[in-house]
Amino acid sequence: MEEPQQSSTEAGFALRRLVPPPALCGFLLLLALVFAGSYAAGAAVGPVAPDMQRSGTGGDGSSGTEGGMDMKHGSGG
Template sequence: MKEPQQSSRGADAVLRALAPPPALCGFLLLLALIFTASYAVGAVSGPVAPGMHGPGTSGDGGGTDTGDTGDMGDMGDMDMRHGSGS
């Protein structure tokens, strides 16, 4: 009479217990696909505001921000008081 192989069944059960559930794997795959697609769409569409630059940089490439707000364009009559509550 042949003895059943207990060691291979035990190892298979341990591997199944340690493996993540298929639903979790599917969710992570879907999440990666959505992230990749949104990144590709963002790269193709370009910047939201073409003249917009990060903090501390200027459009001329000089990299110095003087903080001068003399030329405010259309915001010249805007009330600039902060935290006054009125």
């Protein structure tokens, strides 16, 4: 009669070992809520600068480099 009880205890211990602790689950939930709240606040406020726009959304066909600055990458002259 001892063996079935012992095997169920071992199975319960293995199951408890695989489940993350409640404090970790609470922390991850709180972290997700903070990120969701900050994203919602940022979306509600809008861009941080008056002339800031997403790249590629301009209707004039520009590639997002405005102000006369030519952005070239690589070596060479």
